[in-house]
Amino acid sequence: xxxxxxxxxxxxxxxxxxxxxxxxxxxxxxxxxxxxxxxxxxxxxxxxxxxxxxxxxxxxxxxxxxxxxxxxxxxxxxxxxxxxxxxxxxxxxxxxxxxxxxxxxxxxxxxxxxxxxxxxxxxxxxxxxxxxxxxxxxxxxxxxxxxxxxxxxxxxxxxxxxxxxxxxxxxxxxxxxxxxxxxxxxxxxxxxxxxxxxxxxxxxxxxxxxxxxxxxx
Numbered sequence: 547x548x549x550x551x552x553x554x555x556x557x558x559x560x561x562x563x564x565x566x567x568x569x570x571x572x573x574x575x576x577x578x579x580x581x582x583x584x585x586x587x588x589x590x591x592x593x594x595x596x597x598x599x600x601x602x603x604x605x606x607x608x609x610x611x612x613x614x615x616x617x618x619x620x621x622x623x624x625x626x627x628x629x630x631x632x633x634x635x636x637x638x639x640x641x642x643x644x645x646x647x648x649x650x651x652x653x654x655x656x657x658x659x660x661x662x663x664x665x666x667x668x669x670x671x672x673x674x675x676x677x678x679x680x681x682x683x684x685x686x687x688x689x690x691x692x693x694x695x696x697x698x699x700x701x702x703x704x705x706x707x708x709x710x711x712x713x714x715x716x717x718x719x720x721x722x723x724x725x726x727x728x729x730x731x732x733x734x735x736x737x738x739x740x741x742x743x744x745x746x747x748x749x750x751x752x753x754x755x756x757x758x759x760x761x762x763x
Contacts, residue, residue: 547683547756549669554694555687556740556748561669563749565614568756571663572614575656575670575677580630581608581621582652583642587634588621593641600647608655612663643671653677674735683759685752686731689741 547564551557558574565572585606591598611618619627629635642648649672656677660666668677674684689697731737736755740748 547667547685547759548673548678548681549667549685549687549752550671550674550735551669551687552694554697555689556697556745557669557687559745560687560740560748560752561667562614563745564752564756565667567749567753568665568667570614570665570667571612573612573656573659573666573668573670574610574617575652575668575673577617577619577630578608578610578652578656579639579643579670580635581610581619581626582606582648583639584626584630584635585621586642587638593638596645596647599642599645600651603642603648603651610659612659612666614667675732683756684732684735685755686735686737687748687752688737688739693741 547570549557549561549564558576561574562572564570582603585608586593586599586602589602591602593599607620607622609618609620617627618625619630653672653676656668656670660668660678668681670677674681674686678684736759738748738751738755740751743751
């Protein structure tokens with residue numbers, strides 16, 4: 547199944563739990579963008595140089611775990627699972643993600659991973675429309691802006707200022723929306739608004755979509 551949505555909507559935590567309950571693999575496509583952003587920053591590339599960034603992305607070797615209970619991201623032989631969640635990567639990821647050739651390369655890699663699993667929950671941006679438009683169940687998971695900012699703050703342990711959260715949630719979505727659509731559900735995509743739902747009710751809402759779609763559960 548494919549899950550799209552804006553920053554802070556709960557895509558990752560909900561998708562992981564849905565994958566667990568369905569006995570499926572889990573693909574965090576956002577982690578792939580973070581991994582390749584890390585590779586570019588680590589190489590001290592000018593992120594405004596689209597050609598250099600694209601070349602680096604195509605050359606990078608990335609391994610990403612698909613076990614919902616064990617996150618693992620390796621870039622060029624180096625385990626960067628924790629490193630890709632650092633603020634400096636969060637601040638830089640949109641500069642890499644908006645490069646169309648980079649997105650094309652990431653879509654290719656994501657589709658290869660999805661094709662290698664009989665059952666998988668894939669989440670991120672462009673998943674329902676570009677990466678896996680043929681998925682049996684496709685969902686746009688969203689929430690009101692203030693709810694998403696509060697959730698992202700909790701996820702980061704309260705270490706980020708309101709201005710930092712604004713950049714990571716609202717500003718990032720605005721920048722990313724120039725190359726991808728994740729705020730309005732496309733035809734055949736079901737919207738789940740979790741603004742007034744707790745975690746369990748959100749998971750159940752997503753599982754209900756899977757059941758209604760006739761996807762294997």
